[in-house]
Amino acid sequence: MVEFPECNVGPNFKGKRVGYFRETAGYRRYAAAYRDGFAELPSVHETVDVPTSFGTVRAYRFGTGAGTPLVLLPGRQAATPLWAANLPGLMAVRPVITLDLLGEPGLSVQSKALTDEADQAAWLSEALQALESRPVHVLGVSIGGWAAVNLAVHHPEQVASLITFDAPFVFGGVTWKMILVSLGAVLPGMPDKARNRLLGWISGGVRAPQELPEGQLIASGMKDFAAYLPVTQQPSKQQLTALTVPFLGVFAGRSIVHRSRRLAAKARKLLPGGQFEVWPEASHAINGEFPKEIADRVAQFLDGIEPAGN
Template sequence: MSRTSTRRRVLKVLAALVVAWLVVDKAASVVAPEPGVGHWRSAEGFASYRAAYDAVMATLPAPTRVHDVATGYGSVRVYEWAAAPDAAGAGPPVVLLPGIRSGAPMWGENLTHWSGRRTLYAMDAIGDAGLSTQSAPFTSFDDTATWVEHALAGLGLDRAHLVGHSFGGAMAATHALAHPGRVASVTLLEPVMVLRGLPASTYLWSALLFLPVPQSWKDRALAEIGGVTVEEVRERTPMSVMIDEGSRHYAAVTQVPRTLTDDEWRSLSVPVRIDIASDASLAGGDAAAARARALGTGPVTIWPETTHSLPMQAAEQLGPELERYWASHDG
């Protein structure tokens, strides 16, 4: 099996981990009413995570620059891949917002299709595992829109195309609603909860992940959530190691995305496209797509034979398609 095929199979499992930890965070927020800030539990834990993070970053194209941008909620780690000198007039840059626990390294499959064509920025989210740091608590998920806006301003970006996957998709939608001024377009890849809440079965399976049950039960739960086999859950790669290290050593205080109202969707003043997986979708599948189409948000695509790890699984097709979409909204 090729390295790319193996990586995409494992990313299906990471989708299960993403939603599982999203559910855990929601439960924790109910139990702990006082907001805090995300932090590393120990220096040793951070060192272990950093080694795993660096191992994944080493598989990505080398960034042109690395930024640590100050915001009202902490410092954002941002990687920049500058457009090639002969790509003059490439249009506004693209800003990539990651899924929970995934950080900037999650975009490895996509960067190879886009780097050089226009300037790209990939961020580690504040309040989540990665190299960003949080200094002020979030009081609602809408606060993520504020730190994203601060980061865009700090990078000096007057206009940018936002692309978000999963949790990052929810961030991108929320930011575009609150701060449309810098947004050229928004691409939402399997955005969680903003169109439709998670199914009840997801919460039931996720409950096993923080109960004192055998590991074999937890492996089965992850398989059911991610639409994969137990064997795939147990497979280890640099990316899965990084996710595990972040989950073990980073104490996140994450606000859960909310489902946007019909009026909020209709009030979006920027171009929006939505891409949804055909199988094991965590964005809401056919029902979410039907709602988006009824609201007239813009292009809505259901990608066949994909799961929540859509941007990695469909990287080859998404590469040129998103470039065409961005170009149509550069002006």
């Protein structure tokens, strides 16, 4: 059963520039969706609330196998239940640690404003230092991919490898459709029908988001949570070309976020030692659409760096 910390709830947090749930009813709605989504996950080996300079970070460990852990970072408005389809396969590859992003809806609790990308790397670095004494493999989907790369830019000594799935703001900006989805995330008065339509764009309209526990979680996060995060900054060319860790970047061919083939070509030019590919049938909801393929590709990539069991 999931353990809930004391979260930031209510108008008393307005103006403090930390993420908070706008009112108690909204928090209860989100907590119910989190609990339902969490029930779909494999058994948790350990739950940890890690203190950092910017707040307490909720982390979960799944699996107890050998090998360097694989850390999972979810997309915007998401949290650990996002990984329901992926955890069984990824746990067969490596022990897994999931984090709820600080400043986003989830069970991490922000206490200090994040002012720039260095701050966003700092809390993640502090959390990982507390959880693991060695560099870890970091996998991020959507904005979690940006967070993974941002960590490697500022704290490369903590990253054994980078894996990103349809990450925005790494090799380029975003499309107007993604900007509309982002606006839906910050407008609390938007009707639920319109918000669900925006979420449907992300998944290519395959399934209505309200049909899935993780969709309910994201919809509640968009509606009920107020985030105060700095504008996402794309790493500079110099920062990207300075990366030396093994890098697997997958772009979704049907993504609304960016022009995938163009960005993949740019990534290959900037980082010729990396592995960058486009999955033509995938949408931005790639992690839920292709869990087996993701687990297989991640296993192949990591085995090329550190064979399983080492």
